[in-house]
Amino acid sequence: MVSVQVKNIVKTYGDVKAVNDVSFEVQKGELFGLIGPDGAGKTSLFRILTTLLLADSGIAIVEGFDAVKDYKNIRNIVGYMPGRFSLYQDLTVKENLTFFATVFSTTIEENYDLIKDIYEQIKPFSNRRAGKLSGGMKQKLALCCALIHKPVILFLDEPTTGVDVVSRKEFWEMLGKLKKQGITIVVSTPYMDEATLCDRIALIQNGSIMSIDTPDNIVQRFPKPLFAAKADNIYKLLQDLRADAEVESCYAFGEYIHLTLKAEGADAMSVMRIVGRNNLEGLEVKLVTPGIEDCFIRLMENK
Amino acid sequence: MENKAITCKDLTKQFGNFKAVDSISFEVQQGEIFGFLGANGAGKTTAMRILCGLSFPSSGEATVAGFDVYRQQEKIKKNIGYMSQKFSLYDNLTILENIEFYGGVYGVSRPEIKMRSNELIGTLGLEKEAKKLVGELPLGWKQKLAFSVAIFHRPKIVFLDEPTGGVDPVTRRQFWDMIYEAAANGITVFVTTHYMDEAEYCNRISVMVDGRVEALDTPANLKTRFNTTTMDDVFYQLARGAKRGEE
Numbered sequence: 289m290v291s292v293q294v295k296n297i298v299k300t301y302g303d304v305k306a307v308n309d310v311s312f313e314v315q316k317g318e319l320f321g322l323i324g325p326d327g328a329g330k331t332s333l334f335r336i337l338t339t340l341l342l343a344d345s346g347i348a349i350v351e352g353f354d355a356v357k358d359y360k361n362i363r364n365i366v367g368y369m370p371g372r373f374s375l376y377q378d379l380t381v382k383e384n385l386t387f388f389a390t391v392f393s394t395t396i397e398e399n400y401d402l403i404k405d406i407y408e409q410i411k412p413f414s415n416r417r418a419g420k421l422s423g424g425m426k427q428k429l430a431l432c433c434a435l436i437h438k439p440v441i442l443f444l445d446e447p448t449t450g451v452d453v454v455s456r457k458e459f460w461e462m463l464g465k466l467k468k469q470g471i472t473i474v475v476s477t478p479y480m481d482e483a484t485l486c487d488r489i490a491l492i493q494n495g496s497i498m499s500i501d502t503p504d505n506i507v508q509r510f511p512k513p514l515f516a517a518k519a520d521n522i523y524k525l526l527q528d529l530r531a532d533a534e535v536e537s538c539y540a541f542g543e544y545i546h547l548t549l550k551a552e553g554a555d556a557m558s559v560m561r562i563v564g565r566n567n568l569e570g571l572e573v574k575l576v577t578p579g580i581e582d583c584f585i586r587l588m589e590n591k
Numbered sequence: 592m593e594n595k596a597i598t599c600k601d602l603t604k605q606f607g608n609f610k611a612v613d614s615i616s617f618e619v620q621q622g623e624i625f626g627f628l629g630a631n632g633a634g635k636t637t638a639m640r641i642l643c644g645l646s647f648p649s650s651g652e653a654t655v656a657g658f659d660v661y662r663q664q665e666k667i668k669k670n671i672g673y674m675s676q677k678f679s680l681y682d683n684l685t686i687l688e689n690i691e692f693y694g695g696v697y698g699v700s701r702p703e704i705k706m707r708s709n710e711l712i713g714t715l716g717l718e719k720e721a722k723k724l725v726g727e728l729p730l731g732w733k734q735k736l737a738f739s740v741a742i743f744h745r746p747k748i749v750f751l752d753e754p755t756g757g758v759d760p761v762t763r764r765q766f767w768d769m770i771y772e773a774a775a776n777g778i779t780v781f782v783t784t785h786y787m788d789e790a791e792y793c794n795r796i797s798v799m800v801d802g803r804v805e806a807l808d809t810p811a812n813l814k815t816r817f818n819t820t821t822m823d824d825v826f827y828q829l830a831r832g833a834k835r836g837e838e
Contacts, residue, residue: 325730325731422631449757450753453787454630454833455630539764540767541788543791
């Protein structure tokens, strides 16, 4: 069963093509990720799907409703958490939640089950104004407000941007629980490590989708063996590898450098030979499984 | 003191009964890349504001570029550069105008501004865009330009507050190349980030939890100490016990 259908959507602002002929489908109950940096077109897509923005051309259908003709139906069944905090700063936590429940002709009590786990965490502050909350708490309140009318589908635009590792982990655990309750979730993030927590992902850059599949399949399609290398002076090693004619690509990845060779079928021995050329101290080379970020960079380079 | 870019001893900032920064002590060497990590609400921003000469501590001692944070705030401001993801450049000024503006604010002489801005625009490969509004530049370019502008007056230390948020993975790495280059030229880099792979690019990092510096070491030593292979896990082990992260 299809929940979201996007077909050949184009959106331009002046000369800028924000969304360039994008098509994808999201199945019911799926946790679908739009992975890409700022300016990739993620927010425009969210705004089109939530009927807040008209596309120049193309079709967007949410739960069988057309984003242009049936916008009223869509607004009733979607929950939307915009990238920028958009609740009322001068209303309290409780007032914000009551407001959103009332707008959708429901009450907090009626759907409390759905938000209970999340709301309990901010309940001690229910009389605090939303504008005075910390980042992590604002994020939880925004999610509660997006959920209070029991939406069929959730659109979350960069919910974890600027949030620390611990809060990010908690937030994804909450999404996992919501998914279990059958809610379809479309979420965007600039953090590539979060991609693996989605059922399927679209890697998006400059308004176009570069790849769309399960995280595992995207990783498996990485065309070459990928090696990790390090030396005591890692910056020097990076510069040497960049200048080396046999090296196809090399990028810093934490304490290692990830590299591929131009030659097919390279092994750790041949990489060691190249890495060892400049007699750096503390050399280490190993074969590694690519991550989503490796795949993203590779796809960017191929463009 | 000569080779210390930053020194802190028992630095504390108290708001009422709340210790936003709770007796932190550390030193940053000249030319070091120092990662300043912590959970949301741990007190990073408050500490950074003191070190940038924007806020007085409640107690404790600290010097930045050799200047005292109580008595020499103006001297500190002249000797540091600052860049954040949220505030960097004026969108409605051109690239050249932004450079001139910042150079002027920091008291760089006219002829010097002219010479260095030509040089800078050449290095960044922005010759064609020099007279375009900054607002028209892609985010990645803006961030790189913002960094160059932050070190335009050749400060001793540059403070970077989540400089790479939201940029693509290739630009993020190009940005770190610029950081390495600045450090190689003797500029001390004090940087915050939420990307744990970037923590690995620092010479040393500190992790703040509930106002205190709970760990401070090289990335490799921290991983050994917490018996793990990723900085992600080091951070998680340290910060999950935070009591006031949500305050």
